[in-house]
Amino acid sequence: MLRKVFGSSVFGIEATTITVEVNIGQGIGYHLVGLPDNAIKESNYRIASALQFNGFKIPGKKITINMAPADMRKEGSAYDLTLAIGILTASEQIKATGLEEYIIMGELSLDGTLQPIKGALPIAIKAKEEGFKGFILPDENAKEAAIVAGINVFGVKDIKEVIAFFDEEIPLEQTIVDIKEEFSKALDFPEFDFADVKGQESIKRSMEIAAAGGHNIILIGPPGSGKTMLAKRLPSILPPMTLHEALETTKIHSVTGRTINSGIMNYRPFRSPHHTISDVALVGGGAYPQPGEISMAHNGVLFLDELPEFKRSVLEVMRQPLEDREVTISRAKFTVTYPSSFMLVASMNPSPGGYFNDPNAPVTSTPAEMQRYLSKISGPLLDRIDIHIEVTPVPFEKLSEERKGERSTVIRERVTKARELQTQRFEALPNIHYNAQMNTKQIREYCKLEVSSLELLKKAMERLNLSARAYDRILKVARTIADLENETSINGNHISEAIQYRSLDREGWLG
Template structure:
């Protein structure tokens, strides 16, 4: 007897439809054959499924079982096929009958006692089920909340194989899980940190505001303990809330790699990723025989913070250059290419020298010029060019640390950011790229008109600092954002002067 039902397999962060065909025919010896380019985790599942069937009170057919996973031209390697294969065996052996096999797809890993365990990528699978026109998707209980986000698909949570059989046969009523956006926001969409926690550093907060307003990449340079990490961790509090589309994009990535918290349905705050400086290239951009997202994709629609930037392997840093320009990462393998989104803000922090105290007014630097040169040379000029804003974070005087007055808060900074972004939306209209930090050269020529004084100032700065053409465009983008923060339609010499000051590290540390 032949049984047909449907499930899904992940490739990257996308779900692909898989048809599960189970055929049982008489044979002198019981045998299970699994075909369809199944990887080791799926091939091993036959033993798991057999014991789950028996321990759930069903019979393992004493015949030849042929299981085909179609299409056969791409690998299947996740344990999420356990549940649909078990349901197929029960149907083909006559132990269950259902009219819902074509309407409801199923995913889930089985334990030996028949319990259904969570899987990765339930959100992408629910989205693909909707695209396929399925009525619903049967998922493990732990994955139900993330899958229920997708409208137009009935998401049915099950905790065991027996419960799944009851759903398909009609013995248990189908009760889809409902999703509430407001409940999710209340539970997962709030920050418990604020820029008021950071004493002093008003100039650095200004640079953060500019960076957030135009989505510019930012490099902070200062001695240890000056507050660079505190400033970086709070950047998300001044950015606009994630839109529903951005939240779904980000959640798909976290779901595909199993990074959602237990019971979490959506990622509703801007991701903040801070990888250790020993991270590999594959860990940063993604990789593996079957490509999986790296840190820059996990930071999609959020912030990637690289602390102690020169301590990262230089080759690892160089792989950032293309994703920062294109906002995506493409990884090619023999089985095909996978593109992961990587639209992020890059924040980096570093000391001015190996000991960390070069230029500190109260501590003596113990580094030789050769050590400093070696330390700074770990960051290439092309990578530095791609970072729009460089700001120094000096030590905080005692009087500011002991001052009980509250400094600039996240709410005050966020109001400025939202006002500037509103101006950008009005300016770009239906343009694809709607932020100053992502303007194309054509958009720069169109929207970054300079006053005569500003043009003279820019020419002088280019000659004296030896800036590249890319740095020239970065200055114009940042100048446009500063003007937006002031509510100005034109870029004046004052706006451009502040933007040029955010490139002084080119001259002070790399251009000398």
């Protein structure tokens, strides 16, 4: 008897419906076709044990299973439940009423309990688009899939529940998630708060500007000056995610198999990879491409601590994603594109010993050592970082102060207002949401300067020998400073402050 069961395959961050055709006829043998990988080929052992444990069996006949479309590679153990239900229905061990209305996915343990799967959210989105009535999957992934409205999601603990449901013995309990409630849980008490930072007012100001315009930022300072402490607090002042951003970010984390307890990510991701990371782990890739750290940081912050310690090849592969805000991974037979719109926050010591032009420093470096150290970061990469800021050690008087600094929630209010101005400004542009995303055409339109401001910028360009890209960065940052002050036009003060945030372009840094 031939029966069809429906599963799904995730490719990139999109899902494709897979039709599992099970035919049981005369003869003996077990044949699984349709380009399955080893994990799927091994599924017959897990299925046989799970069925036997629950009072069923694989029939001693010829079983042919085709996973269509047959020319698409299928991978992973998430098809165990799909195949098991197909075998039970084709052998008429269960009734399976309304089987064609459901997507069924799950990895089986030997006793029939279900293990979580990857990509539950994109699968649920695709199932809804294709008009399926419901999605049956492991209980751990149910909340994640249930944020998709318009499809019934049933989280199950073991295969026994699924069999009882299709035999019309026990109904399954639908998982319902109140998206608004989960999404509106405000981060009023962040784990890392700017109120804990002593002193460093100028650095807090530059971080506020970076957050308001979505600008990349690099912090340069000796050990113990607070670079990492400041970077970890940046997400606490970023505006809350929109529902669209939250869904997009959740999809990426879902594909990697990360379980989200609330079903939807209601906070901006903060990723901090170690400096030994490979270029594939950073941007994504592999034989069957997976998202890298830059995609995991989508709509959030990517923090690269001790930037010159990263391999140069790793840093260079980030250049294109920083500009395009997406990364395309090409293989001989297919191409995958992952979104990677993140804020880059980098930190570095000014020299190999950690101290720069300090006669009292415990460790000093020769000019040649410093040049070698700083040359690990290429000019093109630095050009893509809008704000360069020097971080100086905090004096004892500031450290011993009892007075608390400004809270992150207060700073976030100012940042959110500035972002709202930018949202209104770029309303007609679908791919531009904040100042850092502006291209040359938009910069010319929205960053017009008065004659005096233009003259000031011209002198700075000539004196610091800045590139055309650095010119654009200064204008973008100046536009953000004006937005924070609710000014419609950019004036000389905004330009002057923006120029201060190009420390590494100044004489004495990169030779």
